[in-house]
Amino acid sequence: MLRLDAQALTRSRFALSPFAETLAAIVQLARPAADSWHPEWHARHRVEFHARLRADPYARGLVGLMSASKHLPDHLALPPGGGMETTLESELAEVARVSDEVVREGLRLSLAHSAGGGHVDWCTGRDHGARAAELFRSVWETHLAAEWPARRAVLQRDVTHRAGLLAAHGWPRALHLMNRRSAWVGADAIRFGDRPGNDRAVGADGMLFVPVSARRSSWLCHAPGRPHALVYPARGTGTAGSATGSATGGARALARLIGAGRAVILRHLDTPATTSELAALMAQSVGTVGGHLAVLRDAGLVDRTRVGRRVLYHRTALGDHLADGAAEL
Known part of the structure; x- marks a missing residue:
C-alpha cells in the first residue's frame, strides 16, 4: 500500500521511461505467449531474442529471474528522472552506475520472491550494472527502436486521457483501473499489488505514473531520495x-x-x-x-x-x- 501525505497528490505527475518499455518487452519476448505490443511483433523478434540468450549465460540468467520473480531486481526498477522527456541514455547511465554490492543484494531479494526457486550462480565477475545496461541497450536497438515512435504515441495518448480525467475528477478517477491489482483505498492510499507487505509512505514530492505498452505489465520503482514510480499498462495497447x-x-x-x-x-x-x-x-x-x-x-x-x-x-x-x-x- 502506498500512503500519500497531504501534498503528495498535488505534486504527483506522469512520466515516460524507454527503459521500462524495454524491460516489459524483454519479459514478453522471454515468454511463449504473445501478450505483447501485438502478436506480429512478438513472432518477428522472439527467435532472435532467444538466440541472444542462448549465447550469453549472464543475459539468460538475468532475464530468467526478471520473468520468474514478483520482485524486480532493484537496479532495474529505478524511477525515471526526466519526466515525459526521459531518454534511454540517461536511464542506462544510471543503471550502469549501480554498485555490484547493491546489484547482488537486489538479485538475492528478487530470487527470494521467484517462483520455483533458482540460483544466481550466473552473476559472476564485476560491473553488473554496466552489463545489465548493455543488455537493455542491445534489446532496444534490435527489437524496439524502430517501434518507439508508435509506442510513444500510444503512451502519450494514455497520459492525455488520464490528465483529462485528473483535471475533471481528481486522482481517484484518473487512476481507476490503472492495472489489474491497483485501486484507490480510502482518501489517501493506493493499493498497487496483492502481495502482503509494509505500507510505503509517499512524501511531499508525490509520485510518478509511468505507462508502458505491455498489457499486463505493472511494477513499482523506487530509489533513495526519489519519488516512487508506478509502472502500469497504457490504455489501447495491443491494438x-x-x-x-x-x-x-x-x-x-x-x-x-x-x-x-x-x-x-x-x-x-x-x-x-x-x-x-x-x-x-x-x-x-x-x-x-x-x-x-x-x-x-x-x-x-x-x-x-x-x-x-x-x-x-x-x-x-x-x-x-x-x-x-x-x-x-
Missing part, C-alpha cells in the same frame, strides 16, 4: 497491429463507408489524440492524417478540444455509435 492490418466484418463495412484511412482514425479515437500522435501511431504524415480528420469533422464524426497548447480530437456521439456498431457486426 496497433490490428488497427493498421486487414479489417474483417464490421470493420470492412466501416472502411467501405468512410474510407480505410478514416476508419482506422475513427477506431483509434476511442481515446482522444492530437494529429501528430495519430500520425506516429499510424506511420503516416501529419498532413495525411490532418486531411482525414477534417473530413471526419465535417461529417460530424469527430470534434476537437484545446487543452493548453494541444488540440485533441475525439469522437462525437455519432462517431462512437458508428465505430461501436462496426465492432459489433
Whole structure:
C-alpha cells in the first residue's frame, strides 16, 4: 500500500521511461505467449531474442529471474528522472552506475520472491550494472527502436486521457483501473499489488505514473531520495497491429463507408489524440492524417478540444455509435 501525505497528490505527475518499455518487452519476448505490443511483433523478434540468450549465460540468467520473480531486481526498477522527456541514455547511465554490492543484494531479494526457486550462480565477475545496461541497450536497438515512435504515441495518448480525467475528477478517477491489482483505498492510499507487505509512505514530492505498452505489465520503482514510480499498462495497447492490418466484418463495412484511412482514425479515437500522435501511431504524415480528420469533422464524426497548447480530437456521439456498431457486426 502506498500512503500519500497531504501534498503528495498535488505534486504527483506522469512520466515516460524507454527503459521500462524495454524491460516489459524483454519479459514478453522471454515468454511463449504473445501478450505483447501485438502478436506480429512478438513472432518477428522472439527467435532472435532467444538466440541472444542462448549465447550469453549472464543475459539468460538475468532475464530468467526478471520473468520468474514478483520482485524486480532493484537496479532495474529505478524511477525515471526526466519526466515525459526521459531518454534511454540517461536511464542506462544510471543503471550502469549501480554498485555490484547493491546489484547482488537486489538479485538475492528478487530470487527470494521467484517462483520455483533458482540460483544466481550466473552473476559472476564485476560491473553488473554496466552489463545489465548493455543488455537493455542491445534489446532496444534490435527489437524496439524502430517501434518507439508508435509506442510513444500510444503512451502519450494514455497520459492525455488520464490528465483529462485528473483535471475533471481528481486522482481517484484518473487512476481507476490503472492495472489489474491497483485501486484507490480510502482518501489517501493506493493499493498497487496483492502481495502482503509494509505500507510505503509517499512524501511531499508525490509520485510518478509511468505507462508502458505491455498489457499486463505493472511494477513499482523506487530509489533513495526519489519519488516512487508506478509502472502500469497504457490504455489501447495491443491494438496497433490490428488497427493498421486487414479489417474483417464490421470493420470492412466501416472502411467501405468512410474510407480505410478514416476508419482506422475513427477506431483509434476511442481515446482522444492530437494529429501528430495519430500520425506516429499510424506511420503516416501529419498532413495525411490532418486531411482525414477534417473530413471526419465535417461529417460530424469527430470534434476537437484545446487543452493548453494541444488540440485533441475525439469522437462525437455519432462517431462512437458508428465505430461501436462496426465492432459489433
